[in-house]
Amino acid sequence: MPKHPTVVITGATSGLGQLVAIQLAKRGYHLVLTARSKERAEQTRQIIQAHNAKVNIRFFFGDLSLMQDVNRVGAEIAAACPVIDVLLNNAGLHAFEPRTTSEGLPEMIAVNYLAPWLLTHRLELPLRNAGKARVVNVASEASRRHGVLSLPGDLTDTTTFTARGSSPIYGKTKLLNIMFTAELARQWAGSGISVNALNPGFNVTGLGRELRFASVLERILKLLRLGDPQRGTDIITRLIVDQHYQEVTGGYFNVGTGKPIVPVSPGGDQAVQRKLWKDTQDLLDQRGYLR
Numbered sequence: 001m002p003k004h005p006t007v008v009i010t011g012a013t014s015g016l017g018q019l020v021a022i023q024l025a026k027r028g029y030h031l032v033l034t035a036r037s038k039e040r041a042e043q044t045r046q047i048i049q050a051h052n053a054k055v056n057i058r059f060f061f062g063d064l065s066l067m068q069d070v071n072r073v074g075a076e077i078a079a080a081c082p083v084i085d086v087l088l089n090n091a092g093l094h095a096f097e098p099r100t101t102s103e104g105l106p107e108m109i110a111v112n113y114l115a116p117w118l119l120t121h122r123l124e125l126p127l128r129n130a131g132k133a134r135v136v137n138v139a140s141e142a143s144r145r146h147g148v149l150s151l152p153g154d155l156t157d158t159t160t161f162t163a164r165g166s167s168p169i170y171g172k173t174k175l176l177n178i179m180f181t182a183e184l185a186r187q188w189a190g191s192g193i194s195v196n197a198l199n200p201g202f203n204v205t206g207l208g209r210e211l212r213f214a215s216v217l218e219r220i221l222k223l224l225r226l227g228d229p230q231r232g233t234d235i236i237t238r239l240i241v242d243q244h245y246q247e248v249t250g251g252y253f254n255v256g257t258g259k260p261i262v263p264v265s266p267g268g269d270q271a272v273q274r275k276l277w278k279d280t281q282d283l284l285d286q287r288g289y290l291r
Helices: 015-026 038-049 066-081 107-122 126-129 141-145 167-188 214-223 231-241 270-286
Strands: 006-009 028-037 057-061 084-089 133-138 193-199 252-254
Touching: 006 015, 015 028, 015 038, 015 214, 015 231, 028 066, 038 057, 057 066, 066 107, 066 126, 084 107, 084 231, 107 126, 107 270, 126 133, 133 167, 133 231, 141 167, 167 193, 167 252, 167 270, 193 231, 193 270, 231 252
Parallel strands: 006 028, 006 084, 028 057, 084 133, 133 193, 193 252
Antiparallel strands: none
8 A cells, every 4th residue: 555545434523433534544544534514524633633633634525315415425535536545434323213315215224335335336436546445344243133135125115113123224234235345346356456344343432323321321331341442443444454354355354353254144145245236226327326
């Protein structure tokens, strides 16, 4: 990698994304970060600069639940950064009530799966221009509780659900991340770009921001030394900087050990991975987001 490689990070104004940004700033990376709020972006800038006053940080603003915004942000980043060394698709949410975006898509599917799919597509050229680049997707072992996968229906399913019923939907979005990673790795074979996913473990940061008692729960878990976000930060950082992970692609790796995980069925099924890719491509194309 060059002396000051460029990394794009989504969801960097809080949680693991912000912690990884701090780690990479210490290593001299140029940071390209997405944000929804200029206020949160400025707070994040100050936090990161406290660790490296000379770090190069650029923010691009948009709502990643809206594919129109994802396309615009992707185009702006590609224009500003002709070479990108790393793309970290980290932004995500666990919604405890059903919400449909103004574009008619289920919010969790839009943010957690469709946005990283589309942003990665938009940044393909600057990633290829790096010669050797990495795409790192934050998945989760919550994928093991994904309910029943139904394609292409799940991509547009706006059926109502309860707070308890939100967990299988969240798990499903993470299963889609794992499957997308594997298929993208095959699509981009020979490009010099490695594509890998990871399980960051349970982390107290960004704990269901929609839970009224999230801040109290976070303090309790920290006192009990559970959900240490540094562990999640570590595995993400390793996938970005360790040479070993540049040499492998299409993998899904675990927090702590850094070893490969076999995804829950049908996550490892190549035929289903290919179907997911085509269904996603068809959906985004039909709605005009791939033009």
